Amino acid sequence: MTLQHTALVHNFNSGPSVLPKEVFEQASQAILDLDGTGLSILEIGHRTPIFQAVLDETVATTRELMKLDADHEILFLHGGASTQFFQIPMNLLNENETAACLDTGIFAYKAIKEARVFGHVDVVGSSREKGYTYIPHDFVIPPTAKYFHYTSNNTVEGTQMHTVPETEVPLVADMSSDILSRVMDFNRFGIIYAGAQKNIGAAGVNLVIVRKDLLGKVTRQLPSMMDYRQHIENGSMLNTPPVFAIYVCMLTLRWLKGQGGIAEMEKRSERKSALLYDTLDSLPVFRPKVAKEDRSRMNVVFVIDDPALEKEFLSLCKENGMVGIKGHRSVGGFRASLYNALPMSSVELLAELMKDFAKKKG
Numbered sequence: 001m002t003l004q005h006t007a008l009v010h011n012f013n014s015g016p017s018v019l020p021k022e023v024f025e026q027a028s029q030a031i032l033d034l035d036g037t038g039l040s041i042l043e044i045g046h047r048t049p050i051f052q053a054v055l056d057e058t059v060a061t062t063r064e065l066m067k068l069d070a071d072h073e074i075l076f077l078h079g080g081a082s083t084q085f086f087q088i089p090m091n092l093l094n095e096n097e098t099a100a101c102l103d104t105g106i107f108a109y110k111a112i113k114e115a116r117v118f119g120h121v122d123v124v125g126s127s128r129e130k131g132y133t134y135i136p137h138d139f140v141i142p143p144t145a146k147y148f149h150y151t152s153n154n155t156v157e158g159t160q161m162h163t164v165p166e167t168e169v170p171l172v173a174d175m176s177s178d179i180l181s182r183v184m185d186f187n188r189f190g191i192i193y194a195g196a197q198k199n200i201g202a203a204g205v206n207l208v209i210v211r212k213d214l215l216g217k218v219t220r221q222l223p224s225m226m227d228y229r230q231h232i233e234n235g236s237m238l239n240t241p242p243v244f245a246i247y248v249c250m251l252t253l254r255w256l257k258g259q260g261g262i263a264e265m266e267k268r269s270e271r272k273s274a275l276l277y278d279t280l281d282s283l284p285v286f287r288p289k290v291a292k293e294d295r296s297r298m299n300v301v302f303v304i305d306d307p308a309l310e311k312e313f314l315s316l317c318k319e320n321g322m323v324g325i326k327g328h329r330s331v332g333g334f335r336a337s338l339y340n341a342l343p344m345s346s347v348e349l350l351a352e353l354m355k356d357f358a359k360k361k362g
């Protein structure tokens with residue numbers, strides 16, 4: 001039997017979001033019969049050789065694609081990126097120590113709030129007062145900080161840090177919405193984390209990359225499930241891992257590698273976002289919301305300064321099979337998320353719709 005995913009929609013969802021068509025088909029097949037075993041991926045034990053091979057490939061492909069060195073451990077954990085907001089300070093920050101944080105969006109702000117439960121937080125820069133429409137660039141990271149936390153891409157607001165801050169302090173980054181979309185020296189980071197549901201795979205699992213030497217330095221007692229060292233010792237199998245979500249990650253990583261890896265994703269994301277921003281800039285009816293130099297290549301946020309026209313454009317998008325184009329409830333307007341698996345053709349259609357709309361309404 002063959003299963004086919006018939007994508008009649010253009011999926012601009014912000015997360016969970018579009019994945020490659022092949023991944024949907026292969027994952028569906030694995031629910032029925034995993035590699036000819038007669039078993040579903042949903043009914044196999046996590047400590048079987050067959051699942052161990054899935055986890056091993058997922059970890060190995062992540063290491064290969066991101067070119068991670070042996071000092072960095074790769075974990076697949078539960079609880080989403082939001083759990084990392086507190087698990088990181090719990091593992092790295094003593095009560096009398098300070099974490100430096102950059103406040104660039106609602107997720108960055110949540111991470112700051114959670115870190116305060118465990119120690120001091122020095123907010124070195126914030127664009128909160130200006131509705132997070134830009135990234136502060138003139139911040140100073142105190143050398144005494146235990147680590148520096150920032151969000152590489154602000155999913156809701158549509159801004160992105162285009163450079164990695166220079167500092168001696170260990171870097172901790174929430175890369176939930178731009179991981180695997182841009183080439184970086186990932187070995188420069190102390191911790192990288194990302195919920196899988198934007199660029200890695202299915203919701204329910206979280207990629208956490210940890211530099212081992214940062215661990216074991218807090219004095220507090222850690223519950224086992226919160227302790228990175230125990231997860232490392234147990235190879236992400238301290239308890240039952242999210243088997244199916246990890247399987248989908250494996251398939252997506254395999255697809256990504258086959259397409260040419262992160263460098264190829266970066267090229268595509270530059271092309272997709274450039275087309276959309278160039279179109280927006282050429283049509284006065286649309287107004288991109290954030291500072292030009294901080295524009296995100298993953299989440300393009302824009303408005304129309306007339307609620308009636310905004311409604312009309314949203315209907316036009318819907319009529320043309322576009323999904324997930326409405327902005328986050330806290331920002332309004334529109335948000336087009338251009339994750340790795342979103343084809344260029346979807347962006348081209350959106351750009352065409354914008355031009356037609358502007359011609360009629362301009």
Ligand SMILES: *Cc1c(COP(=O)(O)O)cnc(C)c1O
Nearest residue numbers: 080081082107155174176177195
């Ligand atoms: C989606 C997102 C989160 C929240 O992820 P959960 O998996 O829902 O906890 C955190 N940070 C960023 C940057 C995100 O895009």
